Amino acid sequence: MAVKAAAHPDVEEISLPDVLSALSDPVRVGLVRLLSDGRERGWGELRVPVAKSTLSHHLRVLRAAGITRTRQEGTRCYVALRDADLEVRYPGLLRAVLSGAVAEGVGEQVHEVRDGG
Amino acid sequence: MAVKAAAHPDVEEISLPDVLSALSDPVRVGLVRLLSDGRERGWGELRVPVAKSTLSHHLRVLRAAGITRTRQEGTRCYVALRDADLEVRYPGLLRAVLSGAVAEGVGEQVHEVRDGG
DNA sequence: TTCGACGTTCTACGAACATCGAACAAAGGA
DNA sequence: TCCTTTGTTCGATGTTCGTAGAACGTCGAA
DSSP, X not given: OOSOOOOOXXXXXXXXXXXXXXXXXXXXXXXXXXXXXXXXXXXXXXXXXXXXXXHHHHHHHHHHTTSEEEEEETTEEEEEEOHHHHHHHSTTHHHHHHHHHHHHTTTXXXXXXXXXX | OOSOOOOOOOGGGOOXXXXXXXXXXXXXXXXXXXXXXXXXXXXXXXXXSSOHHHHHHHHHHHHHTTSEEEEEETTEEEEEEOHHHHHHHSTTHHHHHHHHHHHHTTTTTOEEOOTTO
């Protein structure tokens, strides 16, 4: 199914090992970096050097860990960071991870593409 | 060898994915929680519900990730948290992880044992 | 209805991981 | 020297993960 009622854990259900495990993959960290400005992205805007099934897998892991939220609009899906929820659950964690990732260049393989880019 | 020149990465060599991956295991989080008061522990003081080879493995992962430091004294080994190094490398990360772990009870399977306890 | 675009799921595979038991090596004491 | 203690390493096992290709389902347009 192109559009599915993606399972998003409630804030209370987010688990620390799941979050850290999800963030231990450079591709997923790159996605989080891209989304860290708070703007939502369509999946077509994501440029990741993996097959689309693999990207779907990574986005599912992020979603299941409670790190991102997916919204459907017609056939297209949009993904956004759940930064507020994460801040409530793990204050300071996201910022610490992001600044570390930027400093080390983790996730630079993930890029963004403008419409028609 | 009971005593080995354990490989500790330099502060500059610590990698974020390695750190997050190391912290995504509840047993290792429990060890970090135990050490989070800054006190050094002898391995005999660590009560973990795993075989000693498994404990050795977990401590090696933590050491290789740069999270802990191991010191040898005779036949015994002592382990301590590299909290200062981690704070330099990833400011706020350790505290965020620890408070989340405490809130969720992650790593409670790891206990401490006093001499003769 | 037919077609194309989009994302999910299935299946498969190699790599990495957590775990254990057993064998091994080094330091200290009897 | 022999033995105990302590921690490492090896071999084996079952699981999970990252990855990809192929098939499928859904939506919108023609």
